[in-house]
Amino acid sequence: MILVSEASRLLGRCLIPASKSHTIRAVLLATLAHGASIIRNPLESEDAQAALTASRAFRAEVETTYEEGAWRIEGIGGLVRPPDDVINIANSGTSCRLAIGAASLGGGYSVFTGDASVRSRPMEPLLAALRNLGAEAFSTRGNGKLPVVVRGPLRGGRTAVEGFSSQFLSSLLLCTPLSAEGAEIHPVDLRERPYVEMTLLWLDRLGIRYERDGYASFRVPGGQHYEGFDCLVPGDFSTATFALCAAAMTDSQVTLQGLDMQDCQADKAVVAYLRRMGADIAINDEGIHVRGGELRGCELDLCDTPDALPALAVVGCVAAGETRLVNVPQARVKETDRIAAMRSELKKLGADIEEREDGLVVRQSALQGGLVEGYGDHRIVMSLAIAGLVAKQPVRITTAEAVNVSYPRFLEDFQRLGAALRLE
Numbered sequence: 170m171i172l173v174s175e176a177s178r179l180l181g182r183c184l185i186p187a188s189k190s191h192t193i194r195a196v197l198l199a200t201l202a203h204g205a206s207i208i209r210n211p212l213e214s215e216d217a218q219a220a221l222t223a224s225r226a227f228r229a230e231v232e233t234t235y236e237e238g239a240w241r242i243e244g245i246g247g248l249v250r251p252p253d254d255v256i257n258i259a260n261s262g263t264s265c266r267l268a269i270g271a272a273s274l275g276g277g278y279s280v281f282t283g284d285a286s287v288r289s290r291p292m293e294p295l296l297a298a299l300r301n302l303g304a305e306a307f308s309t310r311g312n313g314k315l316p317v318v319v320r321g322p323l324r325g326g327r328t329a330v331e332g333f334s335s336q337f338l339s340s341l342l343l344c345t346p347l348s349a350e351g352a353e354i355h356p357v358d359l360r361e362r363p364y365v366e367m368t369l370l371w372l373d374r375l376g377i378r379y380e381r382d383g384y385a386s387f388r389v390p391g392g393q394h395y396e397g398f399d400c401l402v403p404g405d406f407s408t409a410t411f412a413l414c415a416a417a418m419t420d421s422q423v424t425l426q427g428l429d430m431q432d433c434q435a436d437k438a439v440v441a442y443l444r445r446m447g448a449d450i451a452i453n454d455e456g457i458h459v460r461g462g463e464l465r466g467c468e469l470d471l472c473d474t475p476d477a478l479p480a481l482a483v484v485g486c487v488a489a490g491e492t493r494l495v496n497v498p499q500a501r502v503k504e505t506d507r508i509a510a511m512r513s514e515l516k517k518l519g520a521d522i523e524e525r526e527d528g529l530v531v532r533q534s535a536l537q538g539g540l541v542e543g544y545g546d547h548r549i550v551m552s553l554a555i556a557g558l559v560a561k562q563p564v565r566i567t568t569a570e571a572v573n574v575s576y577p578r579f580l581e582d583f584q585r586l587g588a589a590l591r592l593e
Contacts, residue, residue: 171543171550171569171580172593173557179421179586182456183412185404185428187212189575190263190364192402194371196220197267197343200229201274202244202375204397209239211402215574219261219283223268226252226279247347247394249321251277258283258315260504260545260574262290263336265315269295270340272319273304274347280309282316286504286545292317294331295340301328302345302352325350325391332359333499339368342387346377351391359384360472360499363435370433374398404428406436407476407548408576409457412586413439414480415555416459417448418487423586426456435474442469442481446488466492471528475500475507478529479552482511485531486520487559494528504546504574514541514553518560538562547574554583554590565593 192212197220199206211217224242225231227249235241249271258265258281265281269292272279282288293313296306303324309316325348330337338356342365345352359365362384372379375395380388404427416423430437430452440457444450445467449460466488471478478500485492500507512524517539521532538560543550545568557564569592572579583590 170593171554171566171590173554173560173564173588173590175563175589176560177558177588178419178461179412179416179423179583179588181586182424182426183582183586184426185409185412186576186578187402188405188434189214189216189407190367190434192217193220193261193263193267194343194368195400195402196224196242197271198371198375198395199242199244199397200224200227201247201271201347202395202397203246205241205243206397207235207239207241207399209399209401211240212405214577215259216261216264219259220264223256223258223264223271226254226256227271244395244397247274249275251275252279255280255282258287260284260287262287266292266295266336266340267343269306269317269319270299270344273299273306273321273323274344275321278318278320280316280318288315290314290502291334295337298328298330298337298341299323302326302348323348325352327353329355329357332356334502335359335361335364338365342368342372342379342389345389346372346379346391346393348391352389354387354389356384361435361475363433363473366433403432406434406439410436410439410477410480411551411555411579412582413443413457413459414484415558416461417443417450418464418484419461419558421459421461423459424456425459428457436477438474439477442477443484445469446484464488466490466531466533468493468495470495471497471500475503476548479507479511479548480555482515482522482529482531483552483556485529486515486534486536486556489533492531494531496527498527500528505544505549507546507549510544510546510549511552514549515556517541518556518564536560538564540565541567543568543571545571547571547576551576551579557590558588
């Protein structure tokens with residue numbers, strides 16, 4: 170359990186850990202590549218370890234102690250053989266969906282499972298698309314969720330794919346270049362588009378050919394291959410969201426380092442969101458500088474940034490007037506239903522908050538203390554922890570261990586900045 174013992178202001182510098190989304194893509198691509206790849210500054214977290222679990226299951230040679238701060242992966246050259254055992258993907262939905270696509274390239278059966286949270290998340294849109302492209306892919310319980318079984322080889326062809334999670338499309342874009350015939354992919358109601366751009370950036374970097382008609386269709390020739398690479402993983406804007414929001418809504422001065430505003434990560438938009446709410450944020454070569462001050466509510470379309478919803482809901486409690494977080498129904502099918510969870514837990518702390526089908530409406534509120542549930546969801550836990558920084562009494566958050574999914578240094582970094590929080 171995390172205890173936030175009193176309201177706090179933050180002061181100092183913080184080096185943001187590496188991007189989870191980039192790290193997972195790098196691991197899966199290195200696994201499929203010919204030759205060795207070096208991944209520098211990878212994220213050391215449970216989700217990244219889940220990607221490495223899949224890599225080893227596909228018989229890539231993984232060295233996590235190759236150099237300080239670098240992993241080396243000797244790839245399988247696209248030759249996916251059936252794993253010796255079930256692949257337990259733990260809590261990582263991204264690793265699971267990308268690895269399912271990779272498994273469809275092999276001629277034997279691969280079986281995927283995970284923890285209770287990831288077993289509740291939808292997989293059927295990806296499984297259906299893979300079936301359309303010639304693979305065998307099904308849920309063992311017939312509910313479109315884990316455990317699932319996948320067998321290739323992926324032939325190719327034409328398919329539509331639902332887009333309420335961008336991970337379905339990203340998985341297809343990563344595996345279809347290695348299929349025999351290639352694929353024509355038509356996303357339906359695509360959300361989280363910057364994450365697709367991240368996947369395409371990796372294809373560009375590795376010389377993969379494709380054609381696109383905006384986000385309406387993607388044509389990927391088959392018979393291609395990945396070569397080993399050497400990459401540096403940038404800092405994670407999704408992780409930085411908590412420090413950005415905490416500093417903006419308290420009497421704080423914080424500099425965040427290791428972030429690249431030129432990178433395609435979706436959650437760099439949080440900087441723009443907070444500026445719209447009146448935050449004092451400056452960007453230069455030293456980092457992103459945030460000075461706390463008066464904030465005002467506004468409407469934010471989070472279609473492309475569902476991971477930002479929990480932290481921004483907390484900011485809405487501090488901002489004058491009303492904050493509307495809209496167009497983000499996919500936030501209900503993450504590690505937990507984040508819309509319902511944040512409404513429930515912030516209300517326990519005294520927030521004036523309403524749940525809508527596609528988001529939240531939050532009005533300025535004086536947060537009190539209390540015991541709140543983290544739902545085993547890293548982003549819920551960390552968001553409630555920053556809520557404690559503005560609460561009038563202590564706040565206790567359950568399932569503190571969930572932070573290890575994406576930000577194992579969360580407590581250490583925030584304590585260093587002056588937050589009065591600790592494990593209890």
